Amino acid sequence: MIRLQSVSVAYPGAARPQEVLRDLSLDLHEGRFTVVIGESGCGKTTLLNLIAGFLKPSSGLASIDNVPIAGPGAERGVVFQSDTLLPWQTVQENVAFGLRLAGQSPQQRQVRAREYLALTGLQDYADAAIWELSGGMRQRVSLARALAVDPRFLLLDEPLGALDALTREQMQEHLLQVWKASGKGIFMITHSVEEALFLATDLVLLRARPGRVDSVRQLGFGARFAAGESARSIKSDPGFVRLREEILEQLLHPQAHHDSREDAVLEDTLA
Numbered sequence: 001m002i003r004l005q006s007v008s009v010a011y012p013g014a015a016r017p018q019e020v021l022r023d024l025s026l027d028l029h030e031g032r033f034t035v036v037i038g039e040s041g042c043g044k045t046t047l048l049n050l051i052a053g054f055l056k057p058s059s060g061l062a063s064i065d066n067v068p069i070a071g072p073g074a075e076r077g078v079v080f081q082s083d084t085l086l087p088w089q090t091v092q093e094n095v096a097f098g099l100r101l102a103g104q105s106p107q108q109r110q111v112r113a114r115e116y117l118a119l120t121g122l123q124d125y126a127d128a129a130i131w132e133l134s135g136g137m138r139q140r141v142s143l144a145r146a147l148a149v150d151p152r153f154l155l156l157d158e159p160l161g162a163l164d165a166l167t168r169e170q171m172q173e174h175l176l177q178v179w180k181a182s183g184k185g186i187f188m189i190t191h192s193v194e195e196a197l198f199l200a201t202d203l204v205l206l207r208a209r210p211g212r213v214d215s216v217r218q219l220g221f222g223a224r225f226a227a228g229e230s231a232r233s234i235k236s237d238p239g240f241v242r243l244r245e246e247i248l249e250q251l252l253h254p255q256a257h258h259d260s261r262e263d264a265v266l267e268d269t270l271a
Helices: 044-052 091-093 096-102 106-119 133-147 163-183 192-201 223-226 232-233 238-252 254-270
Strands: 003-013 017-030 033-038 059-064 076-079 153-157 185-189 202-207 212-218
Touching: 003 044, 017 044, 017 192, 033 044, 033 192, 044 059, 044 076, 044 091, 044 153, 044 185, 076 133, 091 096, 091 106, 091 133, 096 106, 106 133, 106 163, 133 153, 133 163, 133 212, 163 185, 163 192, 163 223, 163 232, 192 232, 192 238, 202 238, 223 232, 232 238, 238 254
Parallel strands: 033 185, 033 202, 076 153, 153 185
Antiparallel strands: 003 017, 003 059, 202 212
């Protein structure tokens, strides 16, 4: 389990430090698909960089299995919004790149790379050049490369943000298929409410300036897709539509939502 305990992050500023995250606590579990959503500037990418070990908290503790996160590690694979693939290598060579750095033999690398190309539906493109692939296929190569080194958690930094609408929907389905088949813990940030609802088993809504957890919801829409229900059926479900509108309202009018919650708490207390 990855655990964040009362984590705060502040960047140096000209007049005073800029506080990006404040007193944020969150648990990430293996086998769960955690998606974070929030308005621009709420600290989503900072949160991912913290979990990845690219930066350290100003206060609080980030740990994995109760061991403080001191930097990047093999148990956490990262996929960025841009694919960061090596254009002079084939698809299979890109997927096997981390395995090569780990010292595996060419035969071991080939078997492992082809296993994850099959998992991501790219088995017929092993010898293709990167420039021959579409944007969605390139992101699937990035996903296969991250999976090939067998991390316990995948950290996805808006991996679908640059894709066209149709490809993005197809990639959402690919992500859920990979999640179900691999059993990995996945942490993803996105700006799309519909995407977040469809993918997440645990949906985290962040409030902004500074970023802190507003709510965590356990959802079952992605599990329904993994069990065989169609994506269109799920996304047109009245419960899905109602929750999408509710969260959009929270994101568009965060202060009003916060005030109404405080009023509800006060009423409960007085009652």
